[in-house]
Amino acid sequence: MGKKQALRRQARLEGEEGEEDEASSPQYAEDGFKTSGFAANRKKREIAALRTPPARYETPNLAKLGPRDPRMSDSDWNRRKRELQHLKDPLDLAVFVKRELGKGKVEEMLQLVRMACHSMQCVVSWNHIIDHQLDNGRINDAFKVYNEMKKRGQFPDSYTYTIILRGLSTNAQTSGVVERALTVYHSLYAANSRVEPSIIHTNAALKVCARAGNVDALWGIAGKIPESGPAAANQVTYLTILNAIRQSLLIDAPKGESNEEAAARKERGIMEGRRMWEDIVGRWRRADLVIDEELVCAMGRLLLIGPRPRDWDDVLSLVEQTMDIPRLVPRLGSKAREESGLPRLRAPNVPQDYRFDDDHLGPDNPPARGDEFLALTPQGVGAVMPNPLVYAQPGNNTLSMIQEACQNIVAQKAAHEYWELLTDPRTYNVEPDFNNLSARLRMMRQNRASSAAVELLQYMLDKGFTPGPGTFRIAMSTCVRDKNNHNTLRNAGRILEIMTKVLEDADFKAVTMYADLAIRFPLAKGSDLIDALTLLHPICRNIRLQIGVGAGERKSGRSPGPQYLKGEERQNAVAALTRIYGVYDKLILSNLIAEEAKSPFKAERARLSSFIQRVRFKDSRIEKGWDAPEKEDEEEEEVGRRRDDGDEPVEETRETSRDRGSIPTWKKEWVRQAQRPERRFTPQVSQRRRAVRDM
Secondary structure: OHHHHHHHHHHHHHHHHHHHHHHOOHHHHHHHHHOOHHHHHHHHHHHHHHHOOOOOOOOOOHHHOOOOOOOOOHHHHHHHHHHHOOOOOHHHHHHHHHHHHOOOOHHHHHHHHHHHOOOOOOHHHHHHHHHHHHHOOOHHHHHHHHHHHHHOOOOOOHHHHHHHHHHHHHOOOOOOHHHHHHHHHHHOOOOOOOOOOOHHHHHHHHHHHHHHOOHHHHHHHHOOOOOOOOOOOOHHHHHHHHHHHHHHHHHOOOOOOOHHHHHHHHHHHHHHHHHHHHHHHHHHHOOOOOOOHHHHHHHHHHHHOOOOHHHHHHHHHHHHHHHOOOOOOOOOOOHHHHHOOOOOOOOOOOOHHHOOOOOOOOOOOOOOOOHHHOOOOOOOHHHOOOOOOOOOOOOHHHHHHHHHHHHHOOOHHHHHHHHHHHHOOOOOOOOOOHHHHHHHHHHHHHOOOHHHHHHHHHHHHHOOOOOOHHHHHHHHHHHHHOOOOOOHHHHHHHHHHHHHHHOOOOOHHHHHHHHHHHHHOOOOOHHHHHHHHHHHHHHHHHHHHHHHHOOOOOOOOOOOOOOOOOOHHHHHHHHHHHHHHHHHHHHHHOOOOOHHHOHHHHHHHHHHHHHHHHHHHHHHHHHOOOOOOOOOOHHHHHHHHHHHHOOOOHHHHOOOOOOHHHOOHHHHHHHHHHHOOOOOOOOOOOHHHHHHHHO
């Protein structure tokens, strides 16, 4: 018994010691704190603080808001204070300011930033306000904010100067912009300037001078650019200067300048670009500069406006030097060029002194013109090392530039080879855009390739491009140059059909060229002229409708129907009708069809002649001030009134050569006579078609 009691006592003691150890562990200690009275009181205080709403006009930085602006109302002051309760960080403030500026709250954000600048550095917010003012063309307001920013102890940073100079470049048409840009730029070099100037600031200042057309100020800034270091010129610097030179040569021409003076002025600009390119290539070979397509095309397009054929030919050498694309035509003036059998450049618009190179017959034997664009040879021991140069990648701009250069030097075969090389998916895979196709179309016009021009127009439509009136003029002029081809008139007719499908109204100049081609086509037959008149008949009606219905002020602007033609556009419309009248005249006065088949054409010619004379008579009276603009006749006036009121759909006024009802009566008569020549046919015209024909 005594032994059992001793064992029970020992076990009870060990259990009490284990409970004391568990109670003294961290876990049990934490549970004990959670259940303590101190923790309960703290939890009550936290809940009470969360349930208590904040004071309406309370802000944590109330003492740092500065004195209240007397121009602010009580409501604005309280609103800004409530906004600053949630904007305790400069980043949050800048994001909020930029978002609210997009809503047009400029004055409110100015008030907010003025109050916040007493408690934090909000330079980014000031920059957003300056940028917004410059984007909206308010230069004076932007500089007021800039000066106020400095007065309030918010020192401008590097981005501030970049934003100001960039904004001034977008408003270069405003007077005094260059002077302000130079003041801001030169302040970076002041002794007390806190910002170190960089090439970014220089490029922005150069862009202001370039867009404003101040070449003297541009060269003043460019002359102070160091040759090496972080402030040295980069590709953007050279690009801006080259574009400025080209712009000054094209736009800033003095009044009354002769051709020789213009050529001399362009020659000076080209030589400046050539000297600059030598510096660019030298830095490129030292790996101090990266050459891209934009820089190459800037130099190439500067050469394209040069007065010498050598300048145009050097564009292909430039492409070979910077893009590693070999020349597909020998250099101008070389022995290989003479042996290739290419035609000599006539260059009728080039002054006599600039048609040939001077061969640099100086005493110091300087390098010949164009040597700065020669292909670079690899540098290394025995030229064994690979070429370390990083060439530019050609794109759409390069493709257009090459086509224009080949057009200037009359290298049609080389232009086609360049086109195939650059657009080949296995080489450079350049997808032609609309400008490339337009340049290619001009090349076809020079080569008198009317069939290829029609195929190119169809290719444009297949690719989703919408040709404009200028494109159809180029294509039609291609057919005019190719008038000795048997298929030219048919190709021109296909171009006219495409134009009537794409454009709402046919282009007057393109119609004039087509009618002129039909008149002067040396291989025209009677059927060819009738086909031409069949295509021109609905277009002629459309032009008459535009001239007649659109005359005078429209009483209602709800309808997008034929617009009133005036000025040069009206003269072009009348000229198109006159040339169409010439096609009727040629068919009637020739022996291409039988005399008995000419009666419907004579009737159409008489109606067209009457309309042209009536329009010219009324235009002359209006020009002299004797009459006011009015409708041509009651019938066309009624058509216009019905279209304005919505009773007649607008689409019915547009006609194409494919409409069965629009085929003139004499066209059907000619077909029947060709099928049955032994039967004399008198056309029977219904009242409905007579009304359509008499329009």
